[in-house]
Amino acid sequence: MKTDTEYEKLIRQEIRSLEPYRSPAFDCRIKLDLNESPFDIPAELKDRIYEKARGLNWHRYHDEFEPVLKKQLAEHDSHLTEGVLIGNGSNALIFHALLASVGAGDAVVFPEPTFSLYRQNVTVLGGNPAAFRLREKDFSLDEEQAVALVEKSRAAAVVLCSPNNPTGNRIPNAAIERIAGSTEALIIVDEAYMHFAEDSAFELLAKYPNLILLRTFSKAFGLAGLRFGYALCAPELAHEIVKVQLPHHVSFFTQLAALTMLEEPLLVEERVAEIKRGRRYLQERLAHLPGIRPLASETNFILIECGEKPAAEVFNGLLKLGVLIRNVSGYPGLSRYLRITVGKPAENEALIAALEEVL
Ligand SMILES: Cc1ncc(COP(=O)(O)O)c(C=O)c1O
Incomplete structure (x- = not known):
């Protein structure tokens, strides 16, 4: 003992x-x-998913769904298939994006208050959380403060939650653009709540190769229990980040459910x-x-x-x-x-x- x-x-x-x-x-x-x-x-949709799953060999890995799902997601979001990553919830993708970019002692900048998992993940990776406060009066983000901290801390990554949990407000694209354009750090924008918002940072993807957007099926799609999220970024970035993902990481059941939900816009x-x-x-x-x-x-x-x-x-x-x-x-x-x-x-x-x- x-x-x-x-x-x-x-x-x-x-x-x-x-x-x-x-x-x-x-x-x-x-x-x-x-x-x-x-x-x-709805029960009818659950049945459709069960039917598809029932017909498969459960003793086999099922990597055949991943390319199909990535293609469907790319079509759904008008993005390139090669620039799509999938994960067990967007939480897994937050971790994967950080794992690929943050080394021991590297700073990661994010505003607070925000989703507490960012600080947790950075700490787990041996990185250095470099948080700054959102403005007290309305929880808006001071992009100049962010830019200065990114530069001073030589940040490896920046995490922006937009719309932000728990304050509920979106970070304007002009502010995200100002930060993304000021640095070569990876800019992770967590858009878990984008379906309920007036806009997203999607239009910035083509312009900023250091940007990655994270999305989830846990909120608008109602699949929290099955754990499915995805990321949109430049194909070159996806090509690197995919290397930190574990083999066969998203179950075929979850992938079938995600594909089924995509049939139900x-x-x-x-x-x-x-x-x-x-x-x-x-x-x-x-x-x-x-x-x-x-x-x-x-x-x-x-x-x-x-x-x-x-x-x-x-x-x-x-x-x-x-x-x-x-x-x-x-x-x-x-x-x-x-x-x-x-x-x-x-x-x-x-x-x-x-x-x-x-x-
Ligand atoms: C900002 C934010 N990102 C991600 C998630 C979790 O997403 P997922 O269920 O896709 O891992 C949450 C859940 O509450 C969240 O608030």
């Missing part, structure tokens, strides 16, 4: 200092905490429209609650500022009533804030009713 200190020696110091990335697991009547789609895949469109309607409804109702300030959002969630009542008290009050949202008050600069995922109409109403009771 090894002693605790002997186990410690097996693991790098930067890993030992981390907490695992886990979402708090609460069993709740209404779950508005993880920015998932409120809509499951109208379903995705309708659901995005329904979520945007829910967002408008929530914005309006939240704005009328005492002491609550909802922020504008280009995502499927809304960040709210709590006035008099501490955010943790509001969060716990809702939890007691069976409504789970995300307590982001521990994020840098967000001590008074909570994040709410847009749900189905009945869930949104239940949230408002519960908030009225708690406040």
Whole structure:
């Protein structure tokens, strides 16, 4: 039996200092905490996926789907097939993009508050997280500050979340362009929420060879449980990043499901429209609650500022009533804030009713 200190020696110091990335697991009547789609895949579509999977040999690897899926994704997004990468969720692609570009001690620049996985991944890789703050008044990004930090830290990569989790706002393309054009560092733009936004950074791809856009099927497409994401970049960049990906990394089942969802653009469109309607409804109702300030959002969630009542008290009050949202008050600069995922109409109403009771 090894002693605790002997186990410690097996693991790098930067890993030992981390907490695992886990979402708090609460069993709740209404779950508005993880920015998932409120809509499951229709039974008929699930059957179509099962049918395709049933006919395959499960004891074989199935690499034949990857080129087909990449081609379909390229068509879907009007990009080159050779410039598409796939992964087990866009989280895997964040890691792969960083793994390919960041060496021990390399700086990676990103604004905060943002998705906490970026800092975690950079630390795991032995890189150096070089974070700067979004503007306090509206969580907008000061691109000159970003450019200066990229230069000063000699960053190997920059991670920009647009629209940003958890603030909900998009980084204007002019700001992304200013940063991408100022450096040879890899610019990773996480567009997990782009379906709910007014614009994306896609138009910049052709102009900036150091840019990679990450997208996911976990939000608008409703496939979070199957884990599928993809990246768009220059073919030369994809050709390099693919080398850090593990063999047969995305299961054939997930790939079949992604291919099936790509056959259903109208379903995705309708659901995005329904979520945007829910967002408008929530914005309006939240704005009328005492002491609550909802922020504008280009995502499927809304960040709210709590006035008099501490955010943790509001969060716990809702939890007691069976409504789970995300307590982001521990994020840098967000001590008074909570994040709410847009749900189905009945869930949104239940949230408002519960908030009225708690406040
Ligand atoms: C900014 C951001 N990127 C990526 C993800 C996760 O995406 P995936 O499920 O594709 O790994 C999330 C999930 O909440 C997110 O907020």
